[in-house]
Amino acid sequence: MTRRNLLLAIDQGTSSTRAIVFDREGTAVATAQRELTQHYPAEGWVEHDAEEIWQATLGVCREALSSVGPQNVVAAGITNQRETCLLWDRETGAPLHRAIVWQDRRGAGMCDALVRGGHADRIRRKTGLVIDSYFSATKLAWLLENVPGARARADAGALAFGTIDTFLIWRLTEGAVHATDATNASRTMLFDIHAQVWDPELCSLFDVPLSLLPEVRDCAADFGTATAARLGVELPIRGVAGDQQAALVGQGCVGAGDAKATFGTGCFVLTNDGPEARAHENALLTTVAYRLAGTTTYATEGSAFNAGTAVAWLRDELGVIAHSAETEALAASLPDNGGVYFVPAFTGLGAPYWEPEARGLISGLGRDTTKAHLARAALEAAAYQTVDLLELAGTPPTSLRIDGGMAANDWFAQFLSDIAAIPVARPTVTETTARGAALLAGLGCGLYGSLRDTAATWHADRTFETSMAEDTRKTLFAGWQGAVKQVRAAYR
Secondary structure, eight states, rough: OOOEEEEEEEOOOOSEEEEEEEEETSSSEEEEEEEOOOOSSSOOOEEHHHHHHHHHHHHHHHHHHHHGGGGGGEEEEEESSSEEEEETTTTTTOBSSSSEEETTTTTTHHHHHHHTTTTHHHHHHSSSOOOOOOOOHHHHHHHHHHSHHHHHHHHHEEEEEEHHHHHHHHHHTTTTTOOEHHHHHTSSEETTTTEEEEEEHHHHTTTGGGGGOOOEOOSSOOOOOOOOOOOOOOSSEEEEHHHHHHHHHHHHSSSSTOOEEEEEEEEEEEEEEEEOOOOOOOOOEEEEEETTTTTTEEEEEEEEEEEEHHHHHHHSSSSSSSSHHHHHHHHHSSOOOOTTTEOOBBTOOOTTTTBBOHHHHEOOOTOOOOHHHHHHHHHHHHHHHHHHHOOOHHHHHOOOEEESGGGGHHHHHHHHHHHHHHHHEEEOOHHHHHHHHHHHHHHTTSSEEEEHHTTTOOOOEEEEOOOOOOOHHHHHHHHHHHHHHHHHHHOO
C-alpha cells in the first residue's frame, strides 16, 4: 500500500457514527461503525447524547485507522447530520444538554409565531429556507431559554454553539478550532447564503449572541489538526460538509443540473444549480451546495423527513420483518400494491407540505393485506415522496443518482425509475456521504487538483430504466396523493 494516499471520513449520522477510509479512487478500504441511541423525551422531541457521539467517533476512528496504518492516511474529512445542534462550555467542552436532532419539532410553536409576525419572506430571502423547526435556529433558541443558566453564560461568552461537525472539530483539536463550513451554516436559519455571513438581523430575531457562533470556512479548508491524544496520530482535518451536500460531491454531481437523491432516515433530493442561487416560490429550499476557494455553488433541495424510518418502524416496532433487506423480496412477491399506501409522517410532513403536526397513516388495509403489502408500501412511499420533490423543481433531471441504504434494494430502485419516469443510476460506492467528505478532504490537502478530479472517480454500478406504462404510473401516484390528502385533512 502506497504511503500516505488514504483519506479518513468521519460520517456522523442520525442512526450511527462511522469512520470509513477511502483510497484516492474513492473506494472504501476500511470501515468501522457504532449505532447511536435515539432519545424521545416528549412527543415530537428527538435528542442525541453528544458524549455518546464523541466516544463513538473516537472508537470508530481509531479502529479504522489501525486497520490501514495511521501513517498511510493523509487527511480527514467530516460529514454530519445537518441541523442537529448543541451548546457546550468553552472551558471544559462539556455539553449543557443533549443535542437536539434535526427531526425534533419542539420549535414548531416559535415557527408559527414567526410566520404570523410576517418574518417568512425576510428569512426566505436571506437563508433560502422556509420557517420550520427542522432548522437549527429554534433549537438554539430553545436551549438558551430552557437550560438553566444558558442565557447568562452565553451572554458572558462562556458557551459555544455548533452543529455536530463543529462539536467534533472542537473536541478533535482539543478546543483549538471553533469552526463550521458553509453548507452546515446554511442550514441554521441564521446565515445569509448570499453574503456568506452570520446575519446580525436574524441573530437578533432569534435572540442569539453572535459570540456563540463558529467561524464559517470553505468546504475544503484547514479545520485544524486532530491531535495524537485524540486519534493516536496527528491528522489534519481538511474537508467538512453536511451529509446531503457531501453526498452531492460523493455522487460526482458537480455540474449545473446534476441531481442526486439520498435515502437514509429521510429522503433528500439535491440539484446542483451552479453559481447562481435560484429563488423558489414553492416549498423547495435554496441551499449552499459547497463553497470552495471562496466561491459558492448553490443547490435546490427537497426534504422528506421519513424514508428509511418507515422500513425501520416495520422492523423494530411492529416486528413485521427481521431485516430491512427482506423488503426487496416481499415487495417483488406481489403483482401490485393492493391499494395499500403508507404515509410515514412520524415527525410531520416535510417538503412540499411543511406541516409539522401531521402524523403517519396506512390506508387501504383489507383482510387480505399481508406483511408484503406493508413492506412494499414503505418502499413505495420513499419513491412517491421523491417524485413530489422532483415535480416541484420543474424540469426534471435527465437522470437521478441515488445512494443511502435503500439504494441497494433493486426493487426499490426500479420502482423509483418507473414512478419518476427517468433513469436511476446507482454508484459502485453507495457510501457517498462519507465518500464526499473524503473527497473534500483530499481536495483540501492537495491530493486532487480540482472538484472535477474528484467527480472523475464516480462510476455507475447499475442504471435502472423506466418500464412502467403511463396510465399505471398516474393511477399509482393518484393513490399516493389521496393518502397524503387524508393525512393533511386530519391535522388541520
